[in-house]
Amino acid sequence: MASRDIELETIAAPTTRVGAATIPFEAPNQQDGLQSEPEEGRQEFSLPPVDGGKDAWLFLAACFAIEALVWGFPFAFGVFQDYYSTHEPFAGSPSIAVIGTCAMGIMYLTAPLMMGLCRLFVRWARWTSILGLFIMCLSLAMSSFSSRIEHLIATQGVLYAIGGGIAYCPCILYMDEWFVQRKGLAYGIMWSGTGLAGVVLPLFLEWLLHTLGFRTTLRLWSGLLFVLTIPLAFFIRPRLPYSATSHIKPFDLNMFMIPTFWLYQLANVVEATGFFLPGIYLPTYARSTLGAASYSSATTILLVNVASVFGCVAMGWFIDRLHVTTCILLSTIGATIGALVIWGLSSSIGLLYFFCVVYGLFAGSYTSAWPGIMNDIVRKGEASGRGYIDPSMVFGWLAAGRGIGNVVSGPLSENLIQGLPWKGDTPAFGYGSGYGSLIVFTGVTALLGGASFIWRRLGML
Known part of the structure; x- marks a missing residue:
C-alpha cells in the first residue's frame, strides 16, 4: 500500500522530488492568475525529510497534543453533565446533554467545510490553528459566566466546536505532506491522543469541579488550554511551499x-x-x-x-x-x-x-x-x-x-x-x-x- 501513496509534492511541479532533496521551483505562470518569474528567477527550496527527521516528529508531537486537548475535552463532557445535572443553576435541565452533542457533533460535521476553507485560503491555513485555539479558550471563558443552559449550549457547545474544528484542520491538511510511507502510523499516533486525554482529563476536571466549582474550573482550563496549545501551534506548519499545493481545488x-x-x-x-x-x-x-x-x-x-x-x-x-x-x-x-x-x-x-x-x-x-x-x-x-x-x-x-x-x-x-x-x-x-x-x-x-x-x-x- 505505502508504495502507492500519493504525495502532494509529486504533482506540484515536474522538478519537485520526494524527501530532503534540493529542488528547483518555478512559480506558476501568468495565465494561472499568479505572478510569474523569469527563467533566471528560479529559487532553490530545500525540503525537510519526509517520514522522519526533527521537523516531522515535532509536527506529529504537536498534532498529538492538539488532538488530545481539542477532542479530549468534549469526550470528557460526562463529568460536566453529571455536575450540571446536580448543581445550581442548571440542575434538572433536560437539555444538558445537548452541550456535549453540539461540541462533538459540530466538530465532526463541519470538517469538510473547514478543510475546504483552508484549501481556499491556503496562504493563511497555517495560522488557523492559533485562531481556532483562541476561539476555544474564549468560548470556555465565556461559558464560565453562564446562568442558563442556553448560554452553555452556545458557548461550551457550539462556539467551542467551531474553534476546535478550525484549530484541528491544519493537522489533517499537512499530515500527507510530512508522512508518506509511515502515514498510517502517524495518524494512529495522533489519534491516540484522544484516548490518553480520555483517561487524564475526566479525573482532573472532576477534581476541579468538586473543589472549585464550574465557573473557576472553566476559567482555569481556558487559561491552561491557551498556555499549553499556543506554543504547539507554531510547529503545525506545511512541509511544501505554498505554490506546490495552491493548485488543489477547494471543496x-x-x-x-x-x-x-x-x-x-x-x-x-x-x-x-x-x-x-x-x-x-x-x-x-x-x-x-x-x-x-x-x-x-x-x-x-x-x-x-x-x-x-x-x-x-x-x-x-x-x-x-x-x-x-x-x-x-x-x-x-x-x-x-x-x-x-x-x-x-x-x-x-x-x-x-x-x-x-x-x-x-x-x-x-x-x-x-x-x-x-x-x-x-x-x-x-x-x-x-x-x-x-x-x-x-x-x-x-x-x-x-x-x-x-x-x-x-x-x-x-x-x-x-x-x-x-x-x-x-x-x-x-x-x-x-x-x-x-x-x-x-x-x-x-x-x-x-x-x-x-x-x-x-x-x-x-
Missing part, C-alpha cells in the same frame, strides 16, 4: 462520483451509530446492573480510553502494511465479539472490564483505518479518470459521516433502552439487564461497519 467533490467512496462512507456511518453507545452507558450499566461503586463504574470508561491508545497506534502500523479492508476486518471482529459475546454474557465487573479493554483496542481503532480509505479513494479516483482527489477532503467527509452517527446515536439509544426491554429474561447476563437491545445494536453496527471486506471480495471495491 473538491470528485470523490462523490466514485462508488468506492459511498461504500466506505455507508459502513463508516453505520459503525458510528453504535460506536459511542458503550461510552455513554457503561458506567450506568456497571452501577445499576452489577452493583459497582461509583469509582468502579467510572473505571469502565478509563479502560476503554487506555486500550484505544494502543489500538490506534497498532492499527496505524497495520494500515501501512495491509490492505485497508483487512485492517477494518480486524477491528470489526474484535468489536463484534466484544459486544455480543463478552458484554452480552457478562455477569461480573471483571468480565465487564475485559469487554472495555477489548472494545477500546478494536472498536477504538476503527478511525485509524481512515488513512487507508483515503489512499484507496485517491487511487480509484485516478484510475477512473476523475483526476486528483484531495485526501484531506476525503477525511473531512468521513468525519462528517461519523458526526451523523454521533448525532443519531443519542436519541436512538434512548429509544433502545426505554422501558428496559428483555429485563429479567436472562438475569445472569447482560442481555437480561434491560440493556440487551443496546448491546445487540452495538454489536450489529460494529459488524456492519466491516462490510467493506465483503464488498472487496465481491469485486465492488
Whole structure:
C-alpha cells in the first residue's frame, strides 16, 4: 500500500522530488492568475525529510497534543453533565446533554467545510490553528459566566466546536505532506491522543469541579488550554511551499462520483451509530446492573480510553502494511465479539472490564483505518479518470459521516433502552439487564461497519 501513496509534492511541479532533496521551483505562470518569474528567477527550496527527521516528529508531537486537548475535552463532557445535572443553576435541565452533542457533533460535521476553507485560503491555513485555539479558550471563558443552559449550549457547545474544528484542520491538511510511507502510523499516533486525554482529563476536571466549582474550573482550563496549545501551534506548519499545493481545488467533490467512496462512507456511518453507545452507558450499566461503586463504574470508561491508545497506534502500523479492508476486518471482529459475546454474557465487573479493554483496542481503532480509505479513494479516483482527489477532503467527509452517527446515536439509544426491554429474561447476563437491545445494536453496527471486506471480495471495491 505505502508504495502507492500519493504525495502532494509529486504533482506540484515536474522538478519537485520526494524527501530532503534540493529542488528547483518555478512559480506558476501568468495565465494561472499568479505572478510569474523569469527563467533566471528560479529559487532553490530545500525540503525537510519526509517520514522522519526533527521537523516531522515535532509536527506529529504537536498534532498529538492538539488532538488530545481539542477532542479530549468534549469526550470528557460526562463529568460536566453529571455536575450540571446536580448543581445550581442548571440542575434538572433536560437539555444538558445537548452541550456535549453540539461540541462533538459540530466538530465532526463541519470538517469538510473547514478543510475546504483552508484549501481556499491556503496562504493563511497555517495560522488557523492559533485562531481556532483562541476561539476555544474564549468560548470556555465565556461559558464560565453562564446562568442558563442556553448560554452553555452556545458557548461550551457550539462556539467551542467551531474553534476546535478550525484549530484541528491544519493537522489533517499537512499530515500527507510530512508522512508518506509511515502515514498510517502517524495518524494512529495522533489519534491516540484522544484516548490518553480520555483517561487524564475526566479525573482532573472532576477534581476541579468538586473543589472549585464550574465557573473557576472553566476559567482555569481556558487559561491552561491557551498556555499549553499556543506554543504547539507554531510547529503545525506545511512541509511544501505554498505554490506546490495552491493548485488543489477547494471543496473538491470528485470523490462523490466514485462508488468506492459511498461504500466506505455507508459502513463508516453505520459503525458510528453504535460506536459511542458503550461510552455513554457503561458506567450506568456497571452501577445499576452489577452493583459497582461509583469509582468502579467510572473505571469502565478509563479502560476503554487506555486500550484505544494502543489500538490506534497498532492499527496505524497495520494500515501501512495491509490492505485497508483487512485492517477494518480486524477491528470489526474484535468489536463484534466484544459486544455480543463478552458484554452480552457478562455477569461480573471483571468480565465487564475485559469487554472495555477489548472494545477500546478494536472498536477504538476503527478511525485509524481512515488513512487507508483515503489512499484507496485517491487511487480509484485516478484510475477512473476523475483526476486528483484531495485526501484531506476525503477525511473531512468521513468525519462528517461519523458526526451523523454521533448525532443519531443519542436519541436512538434512548429509544433502545426505554422501558428496559428483555429485563429479567436472562438475569445472569447482560442481555437480561434491560440493556440487551443496546448491546445487540452495538454489536450489529460494529459488524456492519466491516462490510467493506465483503464488498472487496465481491469485486465492488
